[in-house]
Amino acid sequence: ISLLLSAVYFSTVYFSVYSLAKIVIHLHQVPANKEPGPYQYSKYSYIKLSFKEHGQIEFYRRLTEEMTKKRWKNTPVSQPIPTGTGSQAGKTRAVGIVGIERKIEEKRKETDKNISEAFEDLSKLMVKAKEMVELSRSIANKIKDKQGDITEDETIRFKAYLLSMGIANPVTRETHGSGTHYHMQLAKQLGDMLQAPLEERGGMMALTEVYCLVNRARGMELLSPEDLVNACKMFESLKLPLRLRVFDSGVMVVQLQSHSEEEMIASALDNVSEKGSLTAEEFAKLLGLSVLLSKERLLLAEKMGHLCRDDSVEGLRFYPNLF
Amino acid sequence: MSFEWPWQYNFPPFFTLQPNVDTRQKQLAAWCSLALSYCRHHKLYTLDVMEAQESPMFNNKKIERKLSMEAIQVVFEELRKKGNLEWLDKNKSRCLVMWRRPEEWGKLIYQWVSKTGMVNSVFTLYELSNGDETEGEEFHGLEDWMLLRSLQALQTEGKAELFTMDDGKGVKFF
Numbered sequence: 001i002s003l004l005l006s007a008v009y010f011s012t013v014y015f016s017v018y019s020l021a022k023i024v025i026h027l028h029q030v031p032a033n034k035e036p037g038p039y040q041y042s043k044y045s046y047i048k049l050s051f052k053e054h055g056q057i058e059f060y061r062r063l064t065e066e067m068t069k070k071r072w073k074n075t076p077v078s079q080p081i082p083t084g085t086g087s088q089a090g091k092t093r094a095v096g097i098v099g100i101e102r103k104i105e106e107k108r109k110e111t112d113k114n115i116s117e118a119f120e121d122l123s124k125l126m127v128k129a130k131e132m133v134e135l136s137r138s139i140a141n142k143i144k145d146k147q148g149d150i151t152e153d154e155t156i157r158f159k160a161y162l163l164s165m166g167i168a169n170p171v172t173r174e175t176h177g178s179g180t181h182y183h184m185q186l187a188k189q190l191g192d193m194l195q196a197p198l199e200e201r202g203g204m205m206a207l208t209e210v211y212c213l214v215n216r217a218r219g220m221e222l223l224s225p226e227d228l229v230n231a232c233k234m235f236e237s238l239k240l241p242l243r244l245r246v247f248d249s250g251v252m253v254v255q256l257q258s259h260s261e262e263e264m265i266a267s268a269l270d271n272v273s274e275k276g277s278l279t280a281e282e283f284a285k286l287l288g289l290s291v292l293l294s295k296e297r298l299l300l301a302e303k304m305g306h307l308c309r310d311d312s313v314e315g316l317r318f319y320p321n322l323f
Numbered sequence: 324m325s326f327e328w329p330w331q332y333n334f335p336p337f338f339t340l341q342p343n344v345d346t347r348q349k350q351l352a353a354w355c356s357l358a359l360s361y362c363r364h365h366k367l368y369t370l371d372v373m374e375a376q377e378s379p380m381f382n383n384k385k386i387e388r389k390l391s392m393e394a395i396q397v398v399f400e401e402l403r404k405k406g407n408l409e410w411l412d413k414n415k416s417r418c419l420v421m422w423r424r425p426e427e428w429g430k431l432i433y434q435w436v437s438k439t440g441m442v443n444s445v446f447t448l449y450e451l452s453n454g455d456e457t458e459g460e461e462f463h464g465l466e467d468w469m470l471l472r473s474l475q476a477l478q479t480e481g482k483a484e485l486f487t488m489d490d491g492k493g494v495k496f497f
Binding site: 309 | 335339342345349387
């Protein structure tokens with residue numbers, strides 16, 4: 001219980017055999033300079049303490065003792081609830097929940113300020129980046145219009161820088177299908193280079209195989225996968241004897257134009273019929289192809305209705321379609 | 324006479340649901356006919372789906388292949404669409420297999436009735452399905468629910484009339 005101690009006046013005790021022992025504490029009127037407490041007002045001018053078993057005598061004794069000593073007056077009259085660390089003079093004394101709320105608000109304002117200060121540098125960076133983008137765009141445009149005096153070599157190098165920075169080259173974007181000069185040259189080069197390997201491998205190679213082969217051959221000046229794909233996409237428009245082909249499953253291959261689909265399927269069917277049934281792995285071994293490509297071939301034959309599948313715990317096998 | 328399995332039964336791909344649409348259609352047709360002839364041979368009128376998965380009908384132990392639950396449901400759906408199957412419960416765990424449709428049964432029964440000169444006579448249902456006189460007929464041993472439906476089909480055709488008696492149902496043929 002927190003008594004309004006400065007207001008306690010006197011108390012009375014009365015005993016009764018038949019009722020519970022009670023102590024009544026009568027409260028004096030509140031003096032003017034009193035600190036705020038839990039309650040500002042109360043209807044009642046007394047507090048009644050009821051003791052069920054015993055303890056009332058001891059309590060009364062101690063209470064009167066304290067009342068006479070008025071020990072609480074000796075301690076500095078500070079706030080009933082401590083303020084917390086670092087409350088400076090001049091600041092409004094924060095009391096109770098209001099104080100805590102105020103503190104949270106102050107902390108939030110502080111954090112806000114810190115964050116905005118930190119990001120000030122970034123916004124400066126953004127402004128600069130915008131300038132850079134504008135600059136490179138204007139140069140690229142000049143190249144396009146052939147108004148600058150930059151050599152072809154430098155043009156290509158500059159474009160490469162642009163690409164690496166992720167800034168789209170207006171030449172590629174606008175002229176869809178014709179691509180950049182760089183990719184065109186690359187496509188021609190690939191066309192020459194891949195003829196022999198393709199023929200060795202039965203006319204078809206997965207794009208990943210092409211990537212490895214080409215980069216290994218180049219040694220320096222390696223190609224990025226993106227460049228490779230973009231160059232391959234141009235085979236058809238440049239009338240090169242190669243084609244980029246995407247299967248249903250998403251696998252991309254480069255195949256010789258002379259390479260015919262029907263032949264492939266017919267040969268697949270022959271092989272499967274000869275052996276009764278084949279898995280992709282067995283087929284790959286038979287033909288000396290990668291498992292990926294041989295699976296694509298079998299799937300294609302199935303799509304055309306020449307083969308049917310047997311899917312069990314033993315794996316995926318293909319049979320001639322006897323249905 | 325033992326059941327004769329169709330050639331597909333020993334062809335492993337038969338037990339894999341084919342992705343190619345045309346192939347699948349042929350496959351399902353073969354499964355439907357297999358299921359119906361199996362049920363006809365063994366005089367099965369109801370199927371429990373869980374049991375069916377283990378029965379030789381869908382499980383060929385010799386080649387170690389069986390239809391998956393998914394595939395069985397597809398086959399049953401095909402049968403239902405053709406009018407040869409009816410689900411007994413919402414969970415699709417039990418079904419009625421009508422390897423002969425009620426109308427076809429009705430026709431057979433009526434043929435026998437007229438052949439034996441019993442037109443205008445009255446029969447109990449029990450007599451028809453289990454009586455001595457019908458022994459050897461195809462509809463002998465026909466389950467009650469199927470018999471009832473077949474007679475109802477005849478009733479709609481005007482060739483019979485069903486009525487209830489003290490100890491069951493009876494039918495009169497016209």
